[in-house]
Structures are given as C-alpha cells and as structure tokens.
Amino acid sequence: MTESIGTTGLVLNEPLLWEKGRMGRTGYSLPKTDVPSAAIDDALVGEGPDFPDLSEVDVVRHYTRLSQWNFSVDAGMYPLGSCTMKYNPKTNERQAGLPGFAGAHPLFPETLCQGILELMYDLERHLAEITGMDAVSLQPAAGAQGEFSGMLLIHAYHKRNGNPRSKILVPDTAHGTNPASATLCGYKSVAVKSGAKGILTPERVGELMDEETAGIMLTNPNTLGLFENHVKAIAAIVHDKGGLVYCDGANMNALMGIVDMAAIGIDVLHLNLHKTFSTPHGGGGPGSGPICVRRHLEPFLPVPRIVKTGETFGLSEDFPESVGKLHAFFGNVGVMIKAYSYILSMGPDHLKKASQLAVLNANYVKERLKGVFHLPFDAPCMHECVFTDKHQAARKVTTLDMVKRLMDYGFHPPTVYFPLVVSGAIMIEPTETESKENLDRFVEAMTAIASEAGENPEGLKSAPTRCKVKRLDEVTAARRPCLVEPPALKGEAPR
Amino acid sequence: MRYLPHTDEEIAEMLQAVGADSIEDLFAQIPEECRCRVRLNLPEALTEWELNAHMDGLAGQTASAGTCKNYMGAGSYEHFIPAVIPHLLSRGEFVTSYTPYQPEMSQGTLQGIYEYQTLTARLLGMEVANASMYDGASALAEALLMACRVTRKNRVAVSRAVHPHYRRVAATYFGPTGYALEEFDFGKDGRSDPNAFSGGKDLAAVAVQSPNFFGGIEDLAAWAEAAHAAGALFIAAFTEPLAYGLLKSPGSLGADITCGEGQSLGIPQSFGGPGLGMFAAKMEFVRSMPGRLVGKTTDMDGKTGFVLTLSTREQHIRREKATSNICTNNSLCALCAAMYMAVLGNTGFKALSKLNLDKSAYLKDRLAEKGFSPAFSAPTFNEFTVKADPDFETRRRALMEKGIVAGVPLAPYYPALSDHYVFCVTETKTQDDLDALVSEVTS
Numbered sequence: 001m002t003e004s005i006g007t008t009g010l011v012l013n014e015p016l017l018w019e020k021g022r023m024g025r026t027g028y029s030l031p032k033t034d035v036p037s038a039a040i041d042d043a044l045v046g047e048g049p050d051f052p053d054l055s056e057v058d059v060v061r062h063y064t065r066l067s068q069w070n071f072s073v074d075a076g077m078y079p080l081g082s083c084t085m086k087y088n089p090k091t092n093e094r095q096a097g098l099p100g101f102a103g104a105h106p107l108f109p110e111t112l113c114q115g116i117l118e119l120m121y122d123l124e125r126h127l128a129e130i131t132g133m134d135a136v137s138l139q140p141a142a143g144a145q146g147e148f149s150g151m152l153l154i155h156a157y158h159k160r161n162g163n164p165r166s167k168i169l170v171p172d173t174a175h176g177t178n179p180a181s182a183t184l185c186g187y188k189s190v191a192v193k194s195g196a197k198g199i200l201t202p203e204r205v206g207e208l209m210d211e212e213t214a215g216i217m218l219t220n221p222n223t224l225g226l227f228e229n230h231v232k233a234i235a236a237i238v239h240d241k242g243g244l245v246y247c248d249g250a251n252m253n254a255l256m257g258i259v260d261m262a263a264i265g266i267d268v269l270h271l272n273l274h275k276t277f278s279t280p281h282g283g284g285g286p287g288s289g290p291i292c293v294r295r296h297l298e299p300f301l302p303v304p305r306i307v308k309t310g311e312t313f314g315l316s317e318d319f320p321e322s323v324g325k326l327h328a329f330f331g332n333v334g335v336m337i338k339a340y341s342y343i344l345s346m347g348p349d350h351l352k353k354a355s356q357l358a359v360l361n362a363n364y365v366k367e368r369l370k371g372v373f374h375l376p377f378d379a380p381c382m383h384e385c386v387f388t389d390k391h392q393a394a395r396k397v398t399t400l401d402m403v404k405r406l407m408d409y410g411f412h413p414p415t416v417y418f419p420l421v422v423s424g425a426i427m428i429e430p431t432e433t434e435s436k437e438n439l440d441r442f443v444e445a446m447t448a449i450a451s452e453a454g455e456n457p458e459g460l461k462s463a464p465t466r467c468k469v470k471r472l473d474e475v476t477a478a479r480r481p482c483l484v485e486p487p488a489l490k491g492e493a494p495r
Numbered sequence: 496m497r498y499l500p501h502t503d504e505e506i507a508e509m510l511q512a513v514g515a516d517s518i519e520d521l522f523a524q525i526p527e528e529c530r531c532r533v534r535l536n537l538p539e540a541l542t543e544w545e546l547n548a549h550m551d552g553l554a555g556q557t558a559s560a561g562t563c564k565n566y567m568g569a570g571s572y573e574h575f576i577p578a579v580i581p582h583l584l585s586r587g588e589f590v591t592s593y594t595p596y597q598p599e600m601s602q603g604t605l606q607g608i609y610e611y612q613t614l615t616a617r618l619l620g621m622e623v624a625n626a627s628m629y630d631g632a633s634a635l636a637e638a639l640l641m642a643c644r645v646t647r648k649n650r651v652a653v654s655r656a657v658h659p660h661y662r663r664v665a666a667t668y669f670g671p672t673g674y675a676l677e678e679f680d681f682g683k684d685g686r687s688d689p690n691a692f693s694g695g696k697d698l699a700a701v702a703v704q705s706p707n708f709f710g711g712i713e714d715l716a717a718w719a720e721a722a723h724a725a726g727a728l729f730i731a732a733f734t735e736p737l738a739y740g741l742l743k744s745p746g747s748l749g750a751d752i753t754c755g756e757g758q759s760l761g762i763p764q765s766f767g768g769p770g771l772g773m774f775a776a777k778m779e780f781v782r783s784m785p786g787r788l789v790g791k792t793t794d795m796d797g798k799t800g801f802v803l804t805l806s807t808r809e810q811h812i813r814r815e816k817a818t819s820n821i822c823t824n825n826s827l828c829a830l831c832a833a834m835y836m837a838v839l840g841n842t843g844f845k846a847l848s849k850l851n852l853d854k855s856a857y858l859k860d861r862l863a864e865k866g867f868s869p870a871f872s873a874p875t876f877n878e879f880t881v882k883a884d885p886d887f888e889t890r891r892r893a894l895m896e897k898g899i900v901a902g903v904p905l906a907p908y909y910p911a912l913s914d915h916y917v918f919c920v921t922e923t924k925t926q927d928d929l930d931a932l933v934s935e936v937t938s
Contacts, residue, residue, distance in 0.1 A: 017610050017837050028577060028843040031850060034926040038856030041874060044712060046743035048848075049618040053840035056579055063607070063834060067588035070603035074587030080596075087498055088591050091543050096765070097581070099561045100554030106571050106767030107903060108558055112895065115556030116766050129536050141629035141768065142823040144810070155671050164671070180810035180820035186671040189815045227525050257535045258522060264529045274823065278498075282827030283604035284594035284626070284787065286769035302667075324667035328570055328632035328660045328756065329767025341550065347540025350496045356518045357501055363513045363521055380524055404599070413597050418811075435500035436509060462795070467599040469800040477792035477804040481781065483623050484613040485791075 005076065005441065006410030008466050014065040016485055021052025027059045050487055069468045070283070071412050077438050079365075081384045081415035081427025082175065082223055084253045084275035086354075089345065092279065092338035101337055106329035110314045116333065117313035121306045123340045124290075127271060130343075130351065131249070132260035133292035137301040139331040143250060144177040146270025146289025147217070149302060150246045151185035152323040153268055153293065154214050156300040157244060160321070165214040169238075171200055173223045173419045178248060187214060194421060198224045198377040202233040209237055215244035220264070221251045221382035223419040223427070225362060235265025244268065244297075252276045253431070254359055254383035257352030261292070268293045277339035288335035302326050357432035358383040361439060365430055368443045372450045376422050384429035388422055397453040397460055399424040404471065405452065405463035409445035496540070557766075563898040564928055566858075568878045568919025569708070570631065570658050570734040571767055572759045575923055580761045580834050589830060594787070594823065598802045605801035608826065609789045611833035618739050618836065619753045620746025621775035625786035627829040628772025628821065631756025632664035635702065635732050637785045637819055638754045638774065639665055642700030642728040643674050644818070645783050650675040651700045652727075654687035656707035658734055659908040674699075685711040685871025685880060687718065694725030702730040704755070705745070706738050708908075710878030710917060711871055719749025728752060735759055736773065738876045740848025752776045761835030762828050771828040782808060785819030847922060851877040855920040858929045862918075865937040870915050878919045880905065885914055887936075894935055901936055 054062070071078070078085035096102065104116055124136040140146035151168075158164045168187040170179050172194055179189040190208055195201040199222065209216075216238050220228045228234070235245045247261060247269035253276045255261075261269055273279050274287035281287070293301065303322045304315040315330075346354065359382050366375065366385035374390035389399040403413035403426065415427040430439055452460055464470065501509075506518070515521055541549060558565075560573050584590070588603060595601030595608075608626045615624035628634040639651045651669075653662055655678050662678065669676040682688035687703045701722035705713035715731055722729035731745035733755035739745075745753040757771030758764065776784055782805065790804035810817040839847060855877040862881055863869060870880040881902075891901045902916035909915070920929065 014606075016606070017614075021840065024842070026840060026843050027579070027838040028840070028847070030843060030846050031575065031922045033850060033853065035853050035857035035929070037849075038853045040741070040852060044742055044874060046620075046739070046741070046747060048740055048841055048845040049614075049744075049836075051614060051617065051836055051839070051841040051844060053842050054837055056577075056838070059834065059837050060579055060583065062837070063583040063589075064586070066603040066607050067583075067586040068603065069601075069606070070588040070592045071597075071600040072588045073591035078593065080593055083593055085593060089498060091546060093585065093590075095546070095550040095554075097763075098550060098554035099559045100557040101559075102763035102765050103559030103561055103573075104557050104766040105565055105567055105573070105764055105900070107567050107569055108565075108900070109895065112558035112563070112900075113556075113766065115553035118556070119553050126537055132531070141633065141825075142821075144820040144822045145629060145633070148820055152667065152671065175822075176810040176812070176814045176817070177820050177822050179815035180813070180817040183815045183817070184668070184672075184820050186673065229524060229526060232526065232528060257531055259525060259529050260531045272823075280590045280827075281593045281823070282590055282825075283592045283601070283608075283830065284826030285823040286629075286825045286828055287823040323670065325660060325663040326633070326667055327768060328630045328658070328664065328770070331767075332629075332769040333767060334763070334765040334769050337550075341546060344538060344541050344546055344549065345543070346496065346498075348535035348537040350499065350540055351535065351537070353496070353499060356521070357499060357506075359521050360501075360506065360509055360513070360518060363515075364509045367513050380521060403597075407597070407600055412593075412600060415596075433498055433500065436505040464599050468602050469599055469798055470794040470796055472598050472794050472800045472802050473792045474802050474804065477790040477802050478807075481788070481804055482791040483609075483781070483788050483804075484616045485609070487617070 002441065004409050006408050006466055011068050011468055012065045014062055017062065018052045018485060020058050020062065021054050023053050025053040025055045027054050027056040076410055077434050077442055078412040079414050079428045079430050080412060081429040082250055084429060084431055086278055086431040087433035088278055088280035089342060092341040095341045096334045096337040114313055117306055119340055120336060121308055121313055123336055126343050127290055127292055130256055131269060131292045132262040134295045135298040135301060136290055136292045138290045138336055139302045139326050140270065140289040140291060141327055141332050142285060142287035143270060143272045143289040144181055145326060146291050147177055147181035147248065148184050149291050149326055150268045150270055151181055151187065153297050153300045154244050154246065155185055156323050157297060158214055165212055167213045169208055169213060169216040171218055172421050174217060174219055175248060175250060178217045198226050199228050200230060200234055202230050202237055205234045206237050209241050209243060211241050213243055215246060217246040217248060219248040219251060221254050224377055224386050225381040225384035226377060226379060227382055231264045250275060251383060254355055256355040257348065258355055262294060268297055273335055273339040278342040279335050279338040286332045286335055288332045354432045361430040361432060361434055365428055365439055365443060369446055372447050384427060386422055387426040389424035392453040395453050395457040397457045399426050401460040401463065402449050402453065405449045405460050406445060407464040408466045411442055411445060563900055565900045566918045566920065567900055567903045569903045569917060570756055571764045572735060572921060573764065573923050574759055574921050576761050577838050579838060580831060583834055584831050589827060595803060598800065602800060605789050607830045607833060609791060609801050611829045612789060614833055614836045615773055616775055618736060619775045620744025621753050622778040623781050624775035625784055625788055627824040627826060628774050628786055629825055630768060630770045630772045631734055632661040634754035634772035634774050635661045636665040636668035638730045638752045639700055639702060640668065641783050641785060642730065645780055646699040646728060648697050648699035650697045652677045652679055652692060652698060653702045654679055654681065656681040656687050656709060657702060657704040657732055658708050685709045685873045686713050689721060698725050698727040700728045700730050702732055704732040706735060706876045706878060709871055709880040710875040711873030712742060712876060715745055715748035715750065735877065737848050737851060740844040741852060757832045760832035762831050769825055769828050771825050771832055783818055786821050786824060850922050854922065854924060855879060858918060858920050861933045865933060877921055878917055880915055880917050883914050883916055899932060899935060
C-alpha cells in the first residue's frame with residue numbers, strides 16, 4: 001500500500017474567546033468622533049454586551065488555530081454522499097468579492113444596479129437551459145427553502161383549481177428535508193416504498209395517487225445513486241390525477257447536459273448552487289436553492305422577479321398570483337455570483353463532462369469496492385454509490401467504526417446511515433474533481449479498513465486516533481445541553 | 496479544463512475497470528425519451544482572464560459604497576469591515592468544509608459556532624441562540640411558527656412598524672398553515688401602538704421590531720408585559736444588532752424569542768444576501784427551536800470538544816415531525832459575525848454603537864434646522880424618519896446622479912406616509928459628508 005496521507009501534525013490548543021481576553025485590549029480601529037456626543041435617555045441604555053476584549057493578534061491566532069482543526073475540500077477528498085463536495089474554484093471568490101457586488105445596497109434604484117440585475121437575469125436563463133425548464137426564481141436561500149417554495153407553488157396551483165389537496169407522496173429514499181418542507185406547507189407526507197431494484201415503480205405510485213394528493217416529491221437520481229428509470233410513467237400517473245411532480249435537484253450533478261428534466265415530466269425542481277454549481281458549503285452555508293418551473297407554474301413564482309425591457313433590467317412585483325416573498329431581499333446574491341462564474345468558466349461542454357466524470361468516478365469506486373463491502377443494489381450507478389456494513393457485522397464492526405477510522409487515513413467519511421432504506425448505509429459521492437489517483441488511495445484506505453475489521457475489530461472502536469479529539473460523548477451533550485458558555489462569576493476576573 | 500483532473504488515459508483505464516466501452520455506456524440505463532436532445536445553449540467557456548474582465552464590467556455597472564454616499568439602511572447597513580475578517584474568513588478550512596456532521600474533523604467550525612451562539616446570546620440578553628437561520632425575515636417567520644408550537648395557539652400579531660419585507664415573508668410562511676397572522680398599527684410617535692393591539696385567548700405571539708423600520712426605539716418592556724398579560728410569547732425582532740451595544744438587550748426587557756438580521760456584523764451587503772438570521776430564545780423553549788445547535792461535551796479521553804446536538808428536533812432525524820425544514824443555514828456568515836464581535840469586544844462594540852448614534856443624531860439635528868423635521872418623536876439609533884417637501888423626491892433623484900442616495904422613501908410601503916424618508920447614518924460617514932448632504936438636500 002502507498003503511504004497513507006493521514007498523519008499527525010502539530011495543531012495548537014486554543015481556549016474559548018473569553019479565556020483569552022483582557023479588559024482594555026482592542027482589535028478594532030475605531031473611526032474618529034468628529035461630531036458632538038448625542039444625548040440619550042439613560043433608561044434606554046444597557047450595560048453593553050458581555051464580550052471579551054481582544055487584540056487583533058489574539059483574534060487572528062484564535063481563528064487560525066480553529067481553522068486547523070477542520071477538514072475541508074481544499075485539504076482532501078470529501079466524498080459525502082448527496083452533498084456534492086466538489087472543488088470550489090477560487091476565481092469565484094474573487095468575483096463575489098468585487099466592490100460593485102459586495103458593496104451594493106439591495107434597495108438601490110434599478111438604474112444604479114444594472115450590472116448585478118443582468119447577472120441574475122442571465123443566471124436564471126442559464127439554469128433554465130441546464131434543467132430544460134421554462135422559468136427560474138433565485139430567491140430561495142438554500143435547498144430546503146427551495147423545496148418549501150416548490151411546495152408553495154404546488155399549493156397555489158391546486159388552490160387556484162379549487163382544492164389545494166392535503167397529501168403528498170414522498171419516496172422512502174427521500175432526504176429528510178422533503179417531508180419537513182411538505183409539512184411546513186400543510187401537506188401530509190405519504191411514504192412510497194421503493195421497489196426491489198431500489199427505484200420507484202409505477203404500480204406502487206398508481207396505488208397511492210388519488211385526487212386528494214397534490215403530487216409527488218421525487219429525487220432523481222435518487223439517494224441510492226440510481227436513476228429513476230420509470231420517472232416518465234410515474235409522472236404520467238401523477239399528472240393523470242391532476243397532481244404535479246416535484247424533483248429534489250440535490251443530485252443534479254449527475255445529469256447536466258444529459259437529462260432534460262422537462263422531458264421526464266418534472267413540473268418544478270430546486271437546484272443547490274452549493275452542490276452542483278461549485279459554490280462552497282462554508283461549514284453549513286450560505287447556500288442558494290433556486291427553483292425552476294414549467295410554464296404553468298410560472299405565475300406563482302416568488303416576487304420580485306427580474307424582468308428585461310429592451311436593454312434595461314428591472315425588478316417587478318406585478319405577478320398577482322405569486323406566492324409572495326421568501327427572503328428579505330433577493331436571496332443569497334453572493335452565492336449566485338459564484339455559481340454564475342462557474343457556469344461561464346465551464347461552458348456547455350465542460351458542464352456535461354463534469355456530470356459524465358462524476359458518474360464515472362462513482363462507478364469506478366463502486367466496482368473497486370464491491371468485493372470488499374456489501375453492495376445492496378448491484379446496478380450501474382449515477383454520481384454516488386451506496387454500500388453497507390453487512391459483511392463486517394459478524395465481527396461486530398459497524399459503519400460508524402469504519403468511517404471514523406477513515407479519518408485516520410486522511411479522508412472525510414462518506415454520508416452514513418442514509419438513505420434509511422439500507423441498514424448501515426455508506427453513501428459515497430466522489431464528485432468529478434477527484435483524480436483517479438485520489439480515488440485509488442481512497443479505495444486502498446477503505447480496503448485496509450475492511451482488513452482491520454477482520455483482523456483487529458476492537459481497534460476500530462477507538463478510531464479516530466489522529467484527529468484533535470477522539471469520539472465525542474453525544475448522549476450527554478443532548479441530555480444535559482451546554483449550548484452557550486455560562487458567564488464568569490462576579491468577581492472572577494478574566495485571566 | 497482546470498477543475499477536471501482526468502487524462503484520456505485515466506478515463507480509458509477507469510472505463511475498463513468499470514467494464515464500459517465508453518462514457519456514454521454509463522448512461523445506457525437512462526431511457527432515450529429522458530435525454531437532452533441538443534447541446535446546452537450556454538455561452539462558450541471563458542478563460543479565467545476573460546471571466547475577470549466580464550465580471551469587472553458587470554460589477555462596474557453596479558453602485559456600491561465605494562462609488563456613492565449611501566444613506567439607506569432598512570435592513571442592509573454599510574459598516575466598516577476590518578481587514579482581519581475577510582482574511583480569516585477566506586481560509587479554505589472554514590469555507591470549503593460541510594456542515595459538521597463528523598465532529599472529530601470539524602472542531603474548528605464547531606467551536607467557532609459555539610462561540611457565535613454564546614456571543615449572540617450575550618448580545619441579545621437571551622439564554623440560548625441557534626447556529627443561524629437564512630436571514631432576518633425567515634428568522635421572524637420561524638419565530639412566529641415556533642410560538643404557535645410552544646403555546647398550541649393559532650394566531651400571531653405583528654406590528655406594522657416591523658420591516659415590511661419581513662412581514663411579507665412571514666405572510667408567505669403562514670399562507671398554507673391555517674394560522675392567522677394579523678398586523679397592528681403604529682402610533683403618532685412612530686412606535687407600535689398598544690391601543691391598536693388586541694389580545695385574546697388564541698394569541699400565540701406578539702412581534703415588535705426595535706429599532707423599528709422608522710428607526711424608533713420601542714418600549715420592549717411594556718410590550719413584553721402586554722404580550723404576557725395576553726398569554727402570548729413576546730418576540731423582539733431587529734434589523735440592526737449594533738444597537739444593542741448601547742441599548743438594553745431584548746432579553747433583559749422580557750423577550751421570549753429574539754430574532755433578526757446580523758448583516759451589520761462584518762458581513763458585506765452583497766445586494767441583500769447572504770446575510771445572517773440570528774435566532775435566540777429562553778432555554779425553556781429550546782426543544783421547540785428551529786435550526787442547528789452546537790453543544791459542548793467531552794471525548795473518550797475526557798477532553799473538551801463540541802458536537803451538533805438536540806438534533807431530534809431536526810429534519811434529518813424527525814422528517815415530517817421536525818421543528819423546521821432548515822438544513823443548510825448561513826454558517827459562514829455566523830462565523831463572520833462571531834469574528835466581528837470578537838474584534839470589537841465589549842469596549843469596541845459599545846463605542847461603535849455610540850458613534851452610530853452620535854453621527855445619526857448630528858444629521859437628524861442639522862436636517863431639522865433646515866426644515867426637514869423628524870416625523871416621529873420616538874428616540875432613535877442610527878436611522879430616523881423625516882417629513883420632506885413634496886418636491887424632495889425630484890431632488891433626491893437628481894442627487895443620485897451625484898452619487899448620493901438620500902434615504903429610503905416610505906411611500907411604497909406606507910401610502911399614508913408619502914414624503915416621508917428614512918435616513919441611516921453609520922460610522923462610515925464623516926462630519927464633512929453629513930454637512931455636504933445637508934447642503935445638497937436643502938439647497
């Protein structure tokens with residue numbers, strides 16, 4: 001085996017901010033006071049926030065040390081299934097940081113913000129082209145808000161037709177956000193069991209679909225990494241009963257330039273710009289979750305919408321059937337700029353190639369590991385593949401043990417215990433930006449861990465051993481939650 | 496393409512390992528009728544340098560703090576951002592990591608967010624804060640929904656002095672729920688009017704913003720008392736958290752939930768997003784809160800560490816019974832806000848807050864001397880409302896040509912308040928700027 005990339009290095013301990021501060025330090029260059037001090041009613045004035053006083057150096061060291069405790073795409077492979085942890089291009093950061101974008105006030109009159117409006121207008125057109133849909137709103141701030149927007153559109157559509165309906169079909173492989181978004185919109189989720197091959201069957205959908213059901217929320221490719229081959233027939237069944245088809249586009253990275261979402265019968269789908277379109281995840285956001293719709297849902301899209309009149313771009317509220325506003329302003333524009341930069345950098349051919357290579361990488365990992373780990377659905381996969389811990393269960397080694405050990409080998413673990421339909425799932429999404437040699441190293445690491453599971457199962461229970469901390473006590477964290485640092489006792493001066 | 500590492504030889508080797516003759520073979524399972532029939536109609540790929548030129552052009556056609564003197568706030572504030580913040584925030588370890596599901600490899604994000612939660616709770620005077628929401632508007636919508644869950648009641652009342660966009664977002668969230676969302680009026684002093692508000696047994700929450708959309712500082716203690724007397728929760732909203740460097744915190748005045756926009760805390764305005772939804776509550780309501788929470792714990796060796804916790808509230812565990820559907824939040828923006836609060840510290844935050852008051856009061860007084868009298872008597876922080884002459888809008892438009900944006904007109908939001916404008920002054924404006932504005936506006 002080649003030398004493991006996982007090793008130990010010197011990371012530095014760093015206390016909480018409060019343990020570093022000394023009253024009287026400052027890290028801020030206060031602007032000069034060039035106006036008289038204004039009076040304010042004492043009754044309104046508080047004590048000021050209990051923050052520590054730190055120097056600029058204190059702050060820089062603090063966050064630099066913290067950053068070194070994180071794994072990241074910039075550091076290595078992050079094959080987290082359904083999260084599309086592809087490389088985040090650095091030029092995108094440059095573009096989003098341009099003063100004209102970063103310093104723009106959202107209430108500037110249209111004449112002062114033609115550049116950013118043009119960018120947003122063009123991004124909508126590009127996303128419509130990539131998905132095959134007709135119209136786009138960039139407003140949803142993340143995937144889950146995109147799902148919620150999609151549900152609102154479906155609700156508004158049915159309401160206009162006389163009955164908003166009460167139920168929605170959600171496959172058992174769906175992301176947890178799907179049923180949660182449906183609930184937020186007042187819909188009762190009805191679970192649809194996947195067929196024996198890991199995909200939906202028209203028969204099952206046909207049994208459940210009725211005229212009280214607003215539609216179906218499907219994910220394609222689904223979370224097992226499989227293309228829903230019967231999607232067209234399923235859409236026809238749903239449409240036949242007057243329902244609509246929602247597609248969770250979290251897995252769009254498999255399909256750019258390959259599948260036409262309109263042709264397969266989708267009425268509305270959301271995209272995750274922070275997955276497919278390369279914008280960074282930022283440790284959990286900000287994301288952006290545009291929704292793309294067919295013509296019949298366009299009247300319901302959130303407002304304001306970006307409109308073009310001649311060569312001038314504007315914002316219009318004149319859509320009386322709109323579901324309303326979802327964001328204080330226009331959504332996460334800073335994220336949109338990065339996705340737009342990505343699309344322009346890639347062009348039509350490289351976007352398609354990205355999807356092709358994402359699928360090639362996943363199939364390569366699947367083929368190389370399928371003798372080592374149990375593969376519940378042995379079929380060609382799309383951008384991700386799902387294994388389980390079944391082969392290791394006899395040695396009492398679990399998915400959790402194995403992926404914790406993977407950290408010691410220098411890789412971020414895959415998504416685990418999801419989808420729920422597979423017991424002990426290990427869901428691997430390599431993405432197209434990993435080279436063959438990185439995949440080979442990953443396969444070697446996974447294979448070595450499987451050997452360890454056979455030879456020294458107990459050893460895996462204490463993994464990881466090379467991270468800053470060992471396995472953490474999550475039970476106590478939930479039972480006796482400590483969510484904010486308690487204030488220092490009176491008289492106890494900061495050190 | 497520089498983001499795609501595969502050579503032709505490697506692709507061939509991999510296809511062989513997979514047992515496919517070509518890349519197209521990998522997609523053979525997809526029925527023909529589902530395929531794209533033509534090449535994507537997108538612009539041809541740009542080089543890095545062509546992209547720079549293109550984006551410089553678009554950015555150049557957008558006004559910004561650098562090209563104009565902007566006196567608008569209304570939920571998006573121009574503040575100085577110390578260089579250490581973008582520097583630290585651009586570290587790839589923070590930017591290119593995922594939600595910290597694997598805590599052993601994510602301690603940096605986790606401690607950073609734990610500190611953010613603590614800083615936020617202390618700023619707002621609350622017992623617990625979550626790891627962030629999308630923005631101030633969705634934070635308010637989720638707070639109102641949370642109040643309905645906590646109280647098991649189905650009606651909420653929101654002041655008309657709350658940011659009009661926030662009220663519209665709340666209305667969108669409430670649309671399909673069957674809960675009632677009502678608005679109540681403000682009084683002549685520019686503050687929410689207690690006489691316009693009606694209680695009732697079915698009332699889950701009362702929401703008031705302070706400083707409010709007109710810049711007025713609300714009497715939060717009185718509103719907390721009124722809400723509690725009606726058996727409802729009191730929600731204090733905000734768009735300008737810097738105010739709480741000077742003003743008493745909402746928590747100390749009785750708020751049950753405090754939520755709002757944190758863009759002021761070191762986050763670029765970026766045409767309105769991404770910002771930061773700040774969300775804090777009393778500890779007794781923690782299990783009804785939306786969003787992620789980071790908690791402190793220990794590892795197998797007894798060493799302190801941090802994890803995501805109380806996740807049985809969340810969609811990935813609870814699915815249709817979750818407290819919210821939120822998954823990805825605005826984590827990097829929360830980290831940014833924490834850095835900003837750390838840079839300023841107690842001393843700096845208080846001083847900067849006072850400076851915003853001073854500068855704003857200076858402009859308010861100078862404008863009043865010239866006949867632009869304050870529209871309302873309520874005390875203000877860094878925004879205030881004036882009543883102008885009917886012909887002021889023409890002058891305001893003309894001033895834009897000179898690179899001055901003189902306030903936010905209220906007429907589009909409140910037809911009864913035609914000729915009313917909300918001005919915002921932060922530490923970014925000098926006395927000279929303010930004097931110049933006064934002379935332009937009144938000339």
